[in-house]
Amino acid sequence: MLFSLRAEDPAVRKWTPRRRDRFDFKHENQNRLLFFRGQKVGTVDLPRRALVTGITGQDGSYLAELLLSKGYQVHGLVRRSSLSSQSRLSHLCHQTREERLKLHYGDLADGSGLTNLVLDIEPDEIYNLAAQSHVRTSFDKPVYTVDIDALGVLRMLEATRQLSKHRPVRFYQASSSEMFGNSKEALQNESTPFRPRSPYACAKVYGFHQTVNYREAYGLFACNGILFNHESPRRGETFVTRKITRAVGKIREGLQKTVLLGNLDSRRDWGFAGDYVDAMWRMLQQEIPEDFVVATGTTHSVRDFLELAFHRVGLNWQDYVEHDPRFLRPTEIDVLQGDATHARQKLGWTPGTSFEQLAVMMVDADWKLARDEKFLASAPRFGTQKMENDF
Ligand code: NAP
Numbered sequence: 001m002l003f004s005l006r007a008e009d010p011a012v013r014k015w016t017p018r019r020r021d022r023f024d025f026k027h028e029n030q031n032r033l034l035f036f037r038g039q040k041v042g043t044v045d046l047p048r049r050a051l052v053t054g055i056t057g058q059d060g061s062y063l064a065e066l067l068l069s070k071g072y073q074v075h076g077l078v079r080r081s082s083l084s085s086q087s088r089l090s091h092l093c094h095q096t097r098e099e100r101l102k103l104h105y106g107d108l109a110d111g112s113g114l115t116n117l118v119l120d121i122e123p124d125e126i127y128n129l130a131a132q133s134h135v136r137t138s139f140d141k142p143v144y145t146v147d148i149d150a151l152g153v154l155r156m157l158e159a160t161r162q163l164s165k166h167r168p169v170r171f172y173q174a175s176s177s178e179m180f181g182n183s184k185e186a187l188q189n190e191s192t193p194f195r196p197r198s199p200y201a202c203a204k205v206y207g208f209h210q211t212v213n214y215r216e217a218y219g220l221f222a223c224n225g226i227l228f229n230h231e232s233p234r235r236g237e238t239f240v241t242r243k244i245t246r247a248v249g250k251i252r253e254g255l256q257k258t259v260l261l262g263n264l265d266s267r268r269d270w271g272f273a274g275d276y277v278d279a280m281w282r283m284l285q286q287e288i289p290e291d292f293v294v295a296t297g298t299t300h301s302v303r304d305f306l307e308l309a310f311h312r313v314g315l316n317w318q319d320y321v322e323h324d325p326r327f328l329r330p331t332e333i334d335v336l337q338g339d340a341t342h343a344r345q346k347l348g349w350t351p352g353t354s355f356e357q358l359a360v361m362m363v364d365a366d367w368k369l370a371r372d373e374k375f376l377a378s379a380p381r382f383g384t385q386k387m388e389n390d391f
């Protein structure tokens with residue numbers, strides 16, 4: 001007799017991965033056909049499980065939100081540190097029941113730890129977003145960057161390959177438009193040659209090719225998303241857009257006087273991170289694994305972003321920006337502009353946020369943050385004042 005279980009059944013919720021080992025699943029849309037010792041015994045409507053490395057980062061937090069909204073059980077890889085790095089996830093930790101969002105310590109430097117974790121969680125989908133993601137920093141820390149951004153991808157692919165021997169699994173690699181370097185083509189798409197110009201970009205090219213090779217050599221369902229720059233109010237504060245919008249808010253509130261920047265002429269294809277994680281998910285829902293460029297198709301200079309950001313709070317950027325050669329790079333990419341036709345046609349993906357909307361969204365969030373900081377700074381600080389009678 002065939003039986004049917006639903007995800008919320010206590011019997012299913014209590015199933016640990018090890019107890020699942022004795023069963024074999026075959027996917028049929030959201031349902032899984034359940035086999036026990038080779039015999040079909042029923043269907044189980046289990047929530048799909050995703051593992052996200054880099055879940056504490058900008059993209060990881062938006063992707064976790066998206067996956068949870070689609071009913072996934074989300075597992076996140078978190079680096080152990082003395083202070084919590086979960087500020088971008090705290091709203092999810094409060095809103096989400098423990099069974100839906102689970103965080104695990106791990107590091108892309110630790111191959112056996114990654115394999116154990118992947119085999120233990122048995123995810124249906126793996127999103128490898130973890131990286132030393134700062135291009136300027138990669139010139140100062142090239143070996144570390146290559147270890148995490150190149151070999152780290154290989155470690156994740158190996159872990160995924162081990163799991164794929166037992167059950168189906170799909171793999172997403174966070175590749176980057178940095179790989180194109182100073183391209184000879186005005187618009188970059190999936191067939192544009194790579195000309196990397198930083199240790200970061202060289203490492204990403206390695207990760208890209210390994211991902212393709214695992215697809216071709218082992219038949220792994222593995223995709224590269226070649227994403228152009230994407231930003232948000234959750235962007236790290238040392239990337240240029242967020243550095244600018246943080247400064248705009250603070251300057252407007254009198255908390256900062258100037259902002260020091262490097263090359264204002266470089267041009268990037270800037271989109272909104274919330275739109276881009278949807279493209280990642282769509283890639284892993286395809287019948288056949290492929291690589292996709294994700295971009296808005298427009299390009300703007302750092303100067304254009306300054307213009308919009310300062311204008312939003314009624315200021316002129318030229319009065320506040322100073323040049324600092326420390327923020328120049330030994331090799332720079334002058335222009336990036338992507339052609340996401342393939343993603344539009346195959347994935348039905350289009351960007352939903354314009355450059356102007358993105359700048360306004362980021363400035364408004366950082367202006368509010370600066371107002372809150374100003375308020376907190378003006379409030380009496382208990383416990384920091386030295387007491388007269390404190391011996
Ligand atoms: P991000 O905000 O810098 O986040 C990077 C994430 O990786 C963080 O969660 C970080 O953890 C984690 N991480 C760093 N080193 C690690 C290690 N050794 N082991 C485990 N985790 C580690 O980057 P993002 O903007 O979200 O970008 C996500 C991915 O997309 C990255 O691979 C990036 O290179 C790539 N990408 C980004 C863009 C973009 O414009 N944003 C464009 C193309 C490609 P901590 O929180 O502990 O630091």
Ligand code: GDD
Nearest residue numbers: 133135176177178228229238239240241261262263266327
């Ligand atoms: N960070 C930074 N700080 N960049 C500056 C500054 C500054 O003070 N002044 C000018 N820039 C210029 C940089 O030289 C670069 O040309 C441009 O602003 C964008 O720099 P970032 O915001 O640091 O981003 P990125 O383009 O180098 O790299 C980002 O996008 C890649 C995709 O193309 C990162 O998110 C990478 O991880 C990602 O792969």
